[in-house]
Amino acid sequence: MRTITIKLPQYHGVPVEAERISPDVLSGLSIKEISEIEVWQGNRRLRLSDIFLISGDPDPDRPENTRIVLEGDLSKVKRIGESMSAGVVEIIGDAGMHAGNSMRGGTLEIKGDAGDWLGREMRGGRIIVEGNAGNYAGAGYRGERCGMRGGEIIIKGNAGAFLGEHLCGGTIEVMGDAGDFPGCANQGGTIRIHGHAHLPGAEMVKGSITAGSARVLPSFAYEDIVELGGLTYKKYVGDLVENGKGELYVASGQIGK
Amino acid sequence: MISGRTLAQGAGCEDKMSRLYIDEVSCCYLSEEDYRALGLSDGMNLLLTSPHGSAVLRAGVDKGLPKGMVFIPMGPWANMLTGTDTKGCGMPGFKGVEVEVTPTDEKVLDIRELMLRGR
Amino acid sequence: MIIKGGIVYDPANGIFGEEMDICIENGRIAEDAGGEVIDARGLLVMPGGVDAHSHIAGPKLNTGRIMRPDDSRMGTEPRTGVCRPSTGYTVPNCYAIGYRYARLGYTTAFEAATPIIEARHTHEELEEIPIVDKGALTLFGSNWTVMECVRENDMEKLAAYVAWGLRAARGYGVKIVNPGGGEAWGFGSNVKSIHDPVPHFDVTPAQIIRALAEVNERLRLPHSIHLHFNNLGRPGNYTTAIETLELLKDIKPSRMRQVVHVAHMQFSAYGGTGWKDFESKASVIADYFNQTDHATMDLGQIIFGPATTMTADAPLEYANARIGHQKWSNHDIELEESSGVVPWVYMRKMPVNAVQWAIGLELALLTKDPWKVVMTTDHPNGGPFVNYPEIIALLMSREKREEEMKTLHEVVRSRSTLPSIEREIDWSEIVIMTRAAPARILGLEDKGHLGIGADADISIYNIRPDEIDPSKDHAKVKAGMSRAKYTIKGGAVVVRDGEIVAAPQGRTYWVDAAVPERDMDRMLSSLKEKFERYYSIRMSNYMVQDAYLSNPFVVRAGVQPLKEVI
Amino acid sequence: MRLQIEDVLCTFCGCLCDDIRVEVDGGRIEKVRGACRLGSSKIMGHSRIKSPMIRVNGELREASYEEAYRKAAEILVSAKHPLLYGWASTTCEALKKGILLAEEIGGVVDTTATVCHGPSIIGIEEKGLVGSTLGQIKNRADLIVFWGCNPSEAHPRHTLRYSSNASGRFIPEGRKDRKVLVIDVRETRTARNADRFLRIQPGTDYEMISALRMIIGGKAESLPEDVAGVSRKELVEIAEMMRSAKFGAIFFGLGLTHSRGRYKNVDNALSLVSELNSHTKFVIMAMRGHYNVTGAGQVLAWSSGYPMAVDYARGAPYYNPGETSCCDLLSRRDVDAAMIIASDPASNLPRGCVEALAEMPVIQIDPFENPTTFFADVVIPSAIAGIEAEGTAYRMDGLSLRLRKLVDTEYPSDVEILQAILDNVRRLRDDN
The missing domain is CATH 3.40.228.10 (Dimethylsulfoxide Reductase, domain 2)
Incomplete structure (x- = not known):
């Protein structure tokens, strides 16, 4: 496997947009060519090497045989791994907004925290975040009817608000808590939140959400106690305001409290 | 804590350096019950502390408020207490901020002191 | 400037594909000229395109943009040295509208519906649309003053109001949308037929339409009434269409043009009793147009893919939103209208959409006289105007129609006559349907043709009419029509090789119609009372100020000078 | 000479009342009838910023308009991601110029809507x-x-x-x-x-x-x-x-x-x-607050496709409130300069955002001093729209109305100021 290492020394400026940092784009390029790909810093067009230190295996390979390792505090670097279809991107540190936008395949690993809009409109592949994720993980773009459609996002810390908004497919798992309105307007897919969720599944019509605890909307109907993976959950169906058939499982929780 | 527009705040908001505006936006309104419970009277001040900051304001009564809620006309004093988290949608939480309210002898800063505090 | 050696189509002047030179002097077609020479040897040359019915400016456009950031992110182009940034597909920003029309070789586009009270906004947007000449039609069909004049049968007062309304809106013509329905929608209902009285006003849609048509001719307006039928978009509505057209048969036009122009006929040529047995009645409609001479139509052709429906027919948009489970914006306009905006997607495998697609083409192909049919998509209701080349290719090639039908739901074969239609439209007819006819229908004397003195609005395409057979080479037709080799606007080259090279400000057309002073005075005194009691703004703040038309073109009409008001 | 002006528009809140009567005498507004307390206080007016100012060694010093325009242009041209914020209390015409400026310098245009509606x-x-x-x-x-x-x-x-x-x-x-x-x-x-x-x-x-x-x-x-x-x-x-x-x-x-x-x-x-x-x-x-916050959204929508928080950094509009909106841009330090027009973020934004403003070059265009002035490096006083300058504003329901000019002024309008800054930006670009 070809490894390309991209290091970010201390960075304090305005955000950098680097949507070309993806195995699909870099795998077939030499290190020199990679150094010259275009990134944007605010309104300035720069070469990758103007900000980053690039090293790694010199020979071009296919995307699926390429591993890009990013090191440093990349919380101000946006759109890493956008539209990637194969290979591995590993971020040793925090990632900026829109990591894994429209991702179709491959693996994106973030060892620190992820910014907002992680895996926005994701179609496939896998994202693993060791830390927390920001708002709108696995969501869609403003005004769109569909967010994430496929693939998997695993967040080992907490997630922000509007997790998986307009989720249409795929799986999101959050080991910690989720912010307000996880899984709102879901039309499919699966969200598992091990911690607390505030008003999950608002306006969902299909799909399923599991939460360790939750404040449940008054427009969800309690059905039964069910057992999932050895644990008991209260099962609700909703959101009835949309005549929804979504399933909400809450380990402990109550309506309106 | 919730913040919002009032007539006096509005009338003064095109003239931010006026007494009218400053007096209005440096006032913290409480329910009658809370006002009494804290032993407040005319001219007394309050120290408000939130997870995001703190400020000293004059105390006032708003009969429309329920117990446990304070109202501050929108402006620099209220904003000493609000956080910058917008939950990804651009809007910070101007309403529904948890604050601790304690009577204090400290005086209310003038607007320049308040704005440039710590600079 | 001289355009040399092009194959020129100028059907209004009896020129059907002749090799000739065109001279331009001071922005107009001239006998001879000097200066720049454009080599157009063998290329297709025609007058600049004229869009007689498109939604390009005003509150409902912005409502569409604001509710659809998902659309705005499509078609994004950064600014260049000449162009400001473009965004959007179905609801493009103002700049994109101008550039995209120009790239298609279009030089004129008229906004089809503006309420008077919101006309200032419409003009603010028109001002921002570069290159093309433009104008806006003014809505009168659910207006309280109009309905009261009709009820009182006071045609003099109605004429005064229409003249004043056009001036207040800086409008170009009388637009009527689902007459009476906009008022009924004020309390959530609608009118169900042209004889169904409007609640609280005691007039019927038929009376409103007929009165406005009469007044339109009394005022000798350049354009006829421009009518969006009642019951539009509903199965079985072709009977409403014919019934309405019959209503206007005996009215004498005051100018050499139709008495009524029917907007987006496709949406009113529906048979069936519901969506299940929905079918085309285009052939019945086309027969009617073939047998009569008082009406013209534009197509309202649908294009598969995303659209944004927007119309003053607010009850229709409510129904659309419910059927499509779509986001819905509604906007009622005090004393004047109501309106709505709903995003839409036309799908090939959806039976109703497949039949709708066929209806537009049937109307164009079955109506014998191309001067009666204008090509539109009712942008962006049937789809965005950038798809005009697709329609041109479909009209010119039966083979392409057959190929397309294979990708559609099979009902397109049983519920429309399209599969049996052999006609293939030729270049002259295309030029009529996209240039000459819309200009004549709108009453734009200097547009749609290349006679001496006409506006030097010209499009030149990378298509060699002597070498290609549109019936077979439809892909080349579509590609060629999508990117004009040259677009010349008012004598200036604005597009070269499909790229914008200049973006001058176009003109805004409006009609100043005169009525007798005593009628105007009488009308104004009752109007003043409306402002005192019912409008939420003052009369003195109502009329569009001259500041909003930086490059106006005033067309005079009416019978005697209009008394200066306000 | 005393002059009564009828049907004046009130430029305070989103009601945009258009039935105000104003009495003008000797080029001054003497009386306001029919307005509410908020409106009359605004129309009657009060003390103004007297002259342009530029901050030198921590102190604001009087400067000429030409100097202020040039300094403002220098700040904007050298910024990698400037924010152009406010717009709700000025005319649509001003914002049109502002958008042109933002396109030219690759900046973000945001309106007070992002912290309002x-x-x-x-x-x-x-x-x-x-x-x-x-x-x-x-x-x-x-x-x-x-x-x-x-x-x-x-x-x-x-x-x-x-x-x-x-x-x-x-x-x-x-x-x-x-x-x-x-x-x-x-x-x-x-x-x-x-x-x-x-x-x-x-x-x-x-x-x-x-x-x-x-x-x-x-x-x-x-x-x-x-x-x-x-x-x-x-x-x-x-x-x-x-x-x-x-x-x-x-x-x-x-x-x-x-x-x-x-x-x-x-x-x-x-x-x-x-x-x-x-x-x-x-x-x-x-219930829209500022009198033309609705209009600001309208102008941005027809110009860019989006109603607020539009980022022109890469030449084409990009929109995402929460990312390209004022509060987020400031608190994350995602912008490196700010031009504030007809608004007062220092009073109206959370403290964390105000601290960011204090750290970056700030241009203020406003008729009046306000707490944002404490942080401004260039201050450009302007005519009051709807009183000293005409233009367009949109009521909360989307109706567009024309603001009148009631009295003459020495101050340039927002449109003139923005045009002058734009001219200076172009000149600086040509020099480089």
């Missing part, structure tokens, strides 16, 4: 907006609902001109022919004048609206007895009030957008109104 706009992106002009409500509405808003203090003439106390064609008796319902967390002045006041717990608007949608949708029996402290019975009564109206109108304020739930509260309210239309006629409207 920005969430309402995001809600509209989800659902659309079922609305009308204010006159439609004046003529027809027999039920007025004020949800999380307090027009008595924020829009003082709203009730008289457009809503609860106005009379109209189908509501000849005005207030007597209408019912007024107020939903809020505190009993405001507006609530005290209502037929019914529903007090709710802070941050529970979303649940209340969902409950009302359930009842309107015929699913009341599936609701719990108590929804966040409000009984089902009370909610059924409220829903019945709405359903039985011939024409209902909800006006909502920052009570929905500022509290927990943000745009989801509005999103849900938009659905409630949409669904009420299956039973009766209902519309909804945001």
